[in-house]
Amino acid sequence: MTEINSVTTLTQDGDVAIVTLNSPPVNALSANVRDGLFEGFKQAIASDAKAVVLICDGRTFIAGADITEFGGASKGASLFDVQNMMEGSPKPVIAAIHGTALGGGLEVALCAHYRVAVPSARLGLPEVNLGLLPGAGGTQRLPRIAGVEKALEMMTSGRHAPAKEALEMGLVDELAPEGQLKEAAVAFARKVVAENKPLVKVRDNNSKLEAAKGHPEIFENFRKANARKFRGFLAPEYNIRCIEAAVNSPSFDEGLNVERKLFMELMTGSQSAAQRYYFFAERQAQKIPDVPDDTPTRAINKVGILGAGTMGGGIAMNFANAGIPVTIVELKQDALDRGLATIRKNYERSRGAKPEETEKRMSLLTGSLDMDDFKDCDLVIEAVFERMDIKKDVFTKLDAICKPGAILATNTSALNIDEIASVTKRPEDVIGLHFFSPANVMKLLEVIRADHTAKDVIATSMKLAKKIGKIAVLAGVCPGFIGNRILAQRQREAQKLVFEGAMPWDVDRVLYDFGFPMGPFAMSDLAGLDIGWVKEKSKGETIRDVLCEMDRRGQKTGAGYYDYDENRNAKPSPVTEKIINDFIVKSGRNPRKVSDEEILERCIYPMINEGVKILEEGKAIRPSDIDVVWVNGYGWPVYRGGPMFYGDLVGGPAKVLEKMKAFQATMGDDFKPAALLEQLAAEGKKFADFKR
Template identity: 45%
Template structure:
């Protein structure tokens, strides 16, 4: 194994080259090697000081997260950063790539930070349920100001060189980064080093800094009340107003340590690894190259079709939006323009960008317009014969090697592929509404989908800024198949005596931002009603509401009433009457239902269906299911997703409760799946299945 740090003298300055591929994670052996370089330069008469630089595309991409679950191995990052700051000779960081987490904290200990054009700086620890633990909460606000530091750390976003420089985190270098860093070392060695950060309050002492910080902290604390790392972050930054640097560092560590073992932090770290694992398909060779996709066609200009077109335009890809009539196409184009205008009014999009995106979306009323597309996605009504007709037509007009995809939520994509002469080029790309906003993209492979077609879909998801999850073709794929179980239980809870507001409150208390029935009203009850009728399925209460013309917000009434176009529903006696009538028709004796029962009935059958999905090979790994539910259905990230939550709860408890539910509801389908029962009997969890 090559040395993690090479120490060289160049132009009278020592350069410590970091080399810990692939991303220079700040693991124990890299920390030890950098400590040795610091000790060497202190007594090296040939060196005026030290430049810390890195090989590869990263400076230091962060700590080695796998070490979080183990006792710390010295030198710990906090002590190493203090050693950098205490070095008797100047130390300069030459940042050519990502300096995240521990990487930025190392740079903050240096006398200067020089930024190349590819530099990206950030402190993303809050995404993992922790806070910076090596001085990030103490040194950052002294440079950026406390309110800016709070925003930077809480958002977990990486800054461009321009933004980082504007905040005072570094200086942009346009020429040779290493030579500039060497020159800066000489200048600091001869012209005097700046005061140690410990000896200066920096921007903490600026007028109004405390008031701006407290105002931002109050808003953030309300928004992230269930996230312990946010409360700890606010506390640590507040310490910087009254504590010396050394005192603040000690307090920071005291806040950091309990977060490592907090179940919410453990769940967030699970999410971090699961997101990265979700892009890996075991049988897909890394040598398989994705096909080029430079032009896209979207068939259908309804809500989903226009959202998909906008998603591609946001990524800079030209889109041909195809409808059956000029009127339908015009409605779709008007919807896109209206959504862009709303974004401009909110300030989330500038007018010039909106115009350039709209210019990328052209319209047509003939499927022949898809002839030059590298990828066509159908987003027509959820009717299999209609989708097969579209695929057969695309097969006739599209060039060889182009991909054909369906945005179906439930239907058989294998059956769609048989309508073409090239089933290897067919797959599913299931976007979630609104498609230009929601991050989840279910990538559905059929029996015949080619490896390079699957690789293309995964690469395309990253290009669109989506989080892909791979599923095999099966009814409902991963997310919606599990959702059907939750919907069934919500319907039965209503019949048993729970009100819509009680059900939604129980799930919000669990951590969902919106309850399931409010979500149904928002998306429209008629959409799933049409699908149920087409497949012979039924949800008695939901069906009765639809039969009464209550389709949700769009009609002014669903599970809730929406007076005068209100966005938030209110309890509605008319909906209660419909629910009571359905319960009477089925002979249900309505009763008070407790919150714990509601949560268990809504979640445990959903988890059980996830176990079946794993057993059937529809999902590759439990973490893929978690990622689908986090990014597509609002499952609280600090709970880790349904399968991680199940492991934390204990599968034996869930299995016992499912057996009881099956008996109580006289429904054998609620009995634990064979996989769940086997794992529960062994005292194991879904995490044992990860690949």
């Protein structure tokens, strides 16, 4: 065995040289890895071996580029040097793939002459999820080996193709038995040599491109079919353009030049910077300074849910999906039956749902009318009406019923969890688990740490969130926690803007164009304007009151802030416009033209300022946690990073402070800057520089 460098070795099995890479945890293409591969192939080619196998130790093949090196100066051998060495080898090169071959890893494998993979392997080019495109020939080689349609779908979605599918599309040449990859790859290499098979260079294979030549409609139809999904993102379009270049360019190298140019545009742009930032932010959110990774956790083998309504049912589905038995308790049989029936319908409506899967998950759900059935649960989550007196009554009962060590959780979206915990004899076992609606779909879980919450309860909750497919962010107790507290700032300004002359559709359009799925007024119409509205108590004092009194309660009644046709398509409503103008006249104001710039700044800057207050009070650990909450819970466009990242993008604390002061001078203390905002601006820092 020859040790090439600290991560690469070269061995020989008879007439086959084996270059082995071992750079935990995922064999990412760092400078050290590239150097090792380059020198390893150089020596393998110079040896007396007749073929070369590239294989990786550890849990995976090369899982991609080293993202931490993006934007930095390149050192040592480039990825292109490695690829050219492999592709130009006079001896057949076989890539042996297990785990995942993703991004740069797949681009390396595509420069081998053949590929062997175990059935559990997955292959893909997921750069689009970082606001990028494959920048090492992937956009030119994948359509040549898999076809244009498959390349379009894989590259714009970032999907990982399982090995069997990869074999069918020609991306893999042979499947090896699990656990026997090296032996199978070496045998395959000997077969190539014995049969004198050609050194297949993917770059030279144009046969699968021919069908798309002269058919631009392939690309236009793909764009139209995915327009909604791609809205606002640059990377999917740039990936498509690269595949078009593969089809239409006179040569592989000219297509490669297009790829390189577009890659650099994305790499140096704000969208990829935001998406790469978010990639690390999501992982950072799992790290809690005083709750280390080795903190003991409690076993959660059975969960109780109090309430079978929309939230309770959705929460229960998360645990059933993870194979954890759930007891759902309701007060009345009809409510319980209705809740369980809704869960069943949700499963049956799931795309690709199999009847046996539905039955398997439903079998994990047990309905009950007796809270005593929570006595053997390891975790109980209440999802009852959002009133403090009701919550306290529930927790008093749970405290008496549940076994010692059981975690008692509330799904409250805003109430004081310390107050809820105070009625129990075990406040250390009480925590907030704020699921977002619909709970079986939304990825975000705010984990709320109360004053006395035990560290093992926090650790258990964070790890359990991952098990049930959620992205968890730790927050402290304050009204609205992180997400809803910041949302209140935007909602207040949206309402104020309407009273000054901006119409609801103006506000919604600006926020939609910014990248949100919908604006606040369209969202209100979707949810129903009558949520929390009581007809008997309505006094017509707000626009919502008047709309509800007119039975304009949103999409469900065909009218709300907007008018809706039979397909629920919205259009601006003259009725709503008259109601708003009447309110403005009644207030003694004169409506004015409000610019799009003012709408955006007044909705967004107070959100950033509130995020700073949350940091100041220690209710969020770091700015990036706030961004993770907003991307996953409220539809903040990931290509803008989140409110705190966006604050840095537009000029940092100094710029936000300047705007807040200007608004405060003309519109009052709703725009009063946070003390920490003033401090960060005075110190010339970014929001990202904040450390607790």
